[in-house]
Amino acid sequence: MLLELSSIRKRFGGVHALRDGSLDVKPGQVHALLGENGAGKSTLMKIAAGMERRDGGDMRWKGRHVNFAVPADAHAVGIRMVHQESLLAPHLTVAENVFLGREPGRGGLMDRSGMERATAALLESQRFPLEAHWKVQALSPAQRQLVEICRALQGEASLLIFDEPTSSLSEAESREVFRIVGELSAKGIGIIYITHRLAELRKIAHHVTILRDGSTVHSGAMDDISTNGIVRHMVGRKLTAIYQRGKADPGETRLRVSLPGVEFAVRAGEVVGMAGLVGSGRTEVCETVFGITPGPPGSVEVNGLARNIQSPYDAVAAGIALVTEDRQYTGLATRLSLRANMTMANLERVSRSGVVMTRKERSVTEGFRARLKIRSDGVEQSARQLSGGNQQKVVIAKWLFRDTDIVLFDEPTKGIDVGAKSEVFALMDDMARQGKALVMVSSELPELLQIADRILVMRHGRIVAELPRETTQEEIMHHATVGADAPVPGGS
Numbered sequence: 001m002l003l004e005l006s007s008i009r010k011r012f013g014g015v016h017a018l019r020d021g022s023l024d025v026k027p028g029q030v031h032a033l034l035g036e037n038g039a040g041k042s043t044l045m046k047i048a049a050g051m052e053r054r055d056g057g058d059m060r061w062k063g064r065h066v067n068f069a070v071p072a073d074a075h076a077v078g079i080r081m082v083h084q085e086s087l088l089a090p091h092l093t094v095a096e097n098v099f100l101g102r103e104p105g106r107g108g109l110m111d112r113s114g115m116e117r118a119t120a121a122l123l124e125s126q127r128f129p130l131e132a133h134w135k136v137q138a139l140s141p142a143q144r145q146l147v148e149i150c151r152a153l154q155g156e157a158s159l160l161i162f163d164e165p166t167s168s169l170s171e172a173e174s175r176e177v178f179r180i181v182g183e184l185s186a187k188g189i190g191i192i193y194i195t196h197r198l199a200e201l202r203k204i205a206h207h208v209t210i211l212r213d214g215s216t217v218h219s220g221a222m223d224d225i226s227t228n229g230i231v232r233h234m235v236g237r238k239l240t241a242i243y244q245r246g247k248a249d250p251g252e253t254r255l256r257v258s259l260p261g262v263e264f265a266v267r268a269g270e271v272v273g274m275a276g277l278v279g280s281g282r283t284e285v286c287e288t289v290f291g292i293t294p295g296p297p298g299s300v301e302v303n304g305l306a307r308n309i310q311s312p313y314d315a316v317a318a319g320i321a322l323v324t325e326d327r328q329y330t331g332l333a334t335r336l337s338l339r340a341n342m343t344m345a346n347l348e349r350v351s352r353s354g355v356v357m358t359r360k361e362r363s364v365t366e367g368f369r370a371r372l373k374i375r376s377d378g379v380e381q382s383a384r385q386l387s388g389g390n391q392q393k394v395v396i397a398k399w400l401f402r403d404t405d406i407v408l409f410d411e412p413t414k415g416i417d418v419g420a421k422s423e424v425f426a427l428m429d430d431m432a433r434q435g436k437a438l439v440m441v442s443s444e445l446p447e448l449l450q451i452a453d454r455i456l457v458m459r460h461g462r463i464v465a466e467l468p469r470e471t472t473q474e475e476i477m478h479h480a481t482v483g484a485d486a487p488v489p490g491g492s
């Protein structure tokens with residue numbers, strides 16, 4: 001055995017993150033770690049990586065009892081973790097981030113050119129389309145993820161922990177991550193792999209461990225369990241059918257976007273999907289409509305009127321909301337409570353004569369917490385302390401509460417577990433029925449096919465196809481990739 005975790009316990013204040021977390025991983029094994037949002041997956045892995053101390057339970061590394069006091073202890077024995085939340089320093093370059101905290105010295109000075117050369121070699125060997133001297137702040141979430149992977153691969157590793165490495169990646173990019181995982185496991189490196197994309201598991205994992213409410217409830221070979229069986233262990237009951245949206249009955253045009261190569265309209269009651277590879281321009285379209293990177297005058301029309309949207313403030317005033325994929329940087333005030341985060345975009349709705357009515361605010365936010373099954377210690381807990389998927393639910397609640405006519409969702413279900421996804425779709429369906437116009441960007445094609453009335457496919461910053469709900473994943477991928485020289489790792 002490489003790593004043996006037995007009955008690990010961990011509490012944060014009133015929250016039992018782990019009660020009885022166990023997991024054993026062997027060299028060369030690809031071990032999937034699954035569970036609902038807040039089940040304790042990240043916490044268990046942070047304990048293995050020396051980032052959190054356990055309250056109880058036993059940990060062995062290659063048969064010996066170990067206690068890691070700091071991440072450097074785990075790093076020294078060869079344990080590496082690719083984190084769910086980016087821990088990169090945005091103002092530094094790719095190379096500086098890869099070597100952050102362990103810069104190679106030459107006469108006591110940091111050897112910048114050596115660092116850049118080593119990073120360039122690593123990028124090349126993994127066929128990542130990045131340059132060592134690029135600044136991380138200019139990178140997309142998907143590109144940052146690749147930098148995190150590079151950072152983990154630097155030096156000698158025996159165990160690699162991936163915490164949702166593909167949640168911001170497209171299908172093609174995810175395949176590259178699977179390739180890396182396959183190559184590393186063939187070299188005898190142990191892999192622990194956390195994901196909410198159950199469909200991708202069978203392609204890579206040998207073994208699966210499932211956590212529920214902080215306890216290991218199942219551990220066994222991947223071949224011995226069905227996907228339904230996995231879901232049952234995760235949620236503790238049989239999950240009713242995946243959410244299926246009925247046919248829309250669209251009303252008048254709410255949003256019209258006219259940008260070079262990107263012309264589309266969304267009517268009241270419609271959910272328009274946007275597919276395409278990462279880097280195809282979907283996020284840029286959302287950011288233009290929302291005023292983060294303003295377009296030329298006349299590019300956005302709301303309810304038949306041209307609106308000059310120069311900032312997110314203008315967008316919100318025009319009745320547009322953006323649920324962003326990048327919750328860490330733009331979606332969430334991590335120091336504030338759940339309650340404050342959910343109501344901040346529409347305080348008027350819980351105020352009278354400019355005074356916030358706390359009781360009303362609390363009941364509204366408690367309602368969202370229950371409906372979205374947000375796992376937290378009440379609504380006063382700070383958002384920073386929530387698990388990744390639960391943070392995403394808070395961002396969604398915030399914009400639902402804002403109650404705008406037009407809502408853009410950029411990868412809204414990123415990192416959200418199967419049960420909560422159905423709940424998010426049901427909420428989107430409700431919004432459409434109320435006459436709102438929705439746009440949803442997603443790299444998960446099955447989700448688009450489930451919720452969108454029609455799907456726009458983007459490639460190289462242009463809309464290249466509009467497909468009906470009845471289309472197939474193959475058809476979408478065909479349009480997204482034909483003749484593509486898009487920045488896809490490996491260029492597949």
Ligand SMILES: Nc1ncnc2c1ncn2[C@@H]1O[C@H](COP(=O)(O)OP(=O)(O)OP(=O)(O)O)[C@@H](O)[C@H]1O
Binds near residue numbers: 035037038
């Ligand atoms: N630093 C912290 N302070 C307080 N509570 C915390 C802290 N870190 C985690 N928790 C809580 O511990 C529980 C488990 O969180 P963890 O991040 O391990 O979940 P997870 O299984 O990784 O979920 P997800 O799929 O959403 O990423 C959650 O209820 C979370 O709010």
Ligand SMILES: [Mg+2]
Binds near residue numbers: 041043
């Ligand atoms: Mg997590």
